[in-house]
Amino acid sequence: MPTMLWLVYLLSVSTLALATEWIDYPADGTATLTHYTLPDGYIASCGCTGDSTRYPTVAMSQFAYGSSTAYGPGCGRCFKITLLNTYTASPPFIPNVTKSVVVKVTDLCPVGGAGWCSATPGKPNQGGQYINFDLAWPSVAIPDDFFPSDEAFYGYTDFGVWNVTYQTVDCLENWAGAKKASALGSVDDGSSVCCPANPTGSANDTCPSFSDDNGIPPDTATSAGDASALTVPNIGHSLLPLYSLFVLSFLCSGYLVE
């Protein structure tokens, strides 16, 4: 009898652990980098202030971000991202300059189909990485020629996906927006926002997982496409429709389908 009870206990504990399993990534490592369009002043998933968009920001892939809806532990974190190579181009392109940018996470990049943000704890994305950073670019904060290219050889300048290294950095010392008070923190909507100026991982200054606290809704997706599965009600801002558009336009351009 006690053995049975122990088994039941173990089973329920492991079920609980499954429900809250996010990617526990190292402070420094490698990742993939894509880019997306974030309108100036847009209040994205974390609910960071509109002025944060005037500085370098990224959306982080869902299972590293730590929530499927609204804010998560990734919100507000800063990373120095350095471009390595674009291995999806043929032949791969290795730039002859080193380009880096310090970004703040303000947005969620949802899991969806074979997308670059679809890594789970048990399965990396198609680039073999567990994190994808989706850079808000073009941006007033990042030069239009940030991404190196060789148009004469490839016939285009936008490689779309980069292999990168990332380092966790202190936001207040390293992020370009840190000196602008209006670019830090979150908008006041009462509940579904969380954007620490400088999260350290301590419970006092790091967002919890919104979806763990509130329950992940069942998957009611139909065959209409990945993007429809992203429609989650009850969030205070309109990240998801924007993202759906982004994903759709990507799919249409054939860019994600490698």
Ligand SMILES: *[C@@H]1O[C@H](CO)[C@@H](O)[C@H](O)[C@H]1NC(C)=O
């Ligand atoms: C770097 O590469 C670009 C494009 O591939 C080329 O135009 C440029 O001349 C190179 N610069 C140096 C210093 O090699």
Ligand SMILES: *[C@@H]1O[C@H](CO)[C@@H](O)[C@H](O)[C@H]1NC(C)=O
């Ligand atoms: C990405 O860069 C890392 C570090 O240089 C390298 O080990 C890895 O092979 C690269 N990945 C691809 C797909 O090129």
Ligand SMILES: *[C@@H]1O[C@H](CO)[C@@H](O)[C@H](O)[C@H]1NC(C)=O
């Ligand atoms: C978090 O805040 C509480 C209350 O202010 C404080 O007692 C605690 O020491 C803080 N913890 C950390 C890790 O800073």
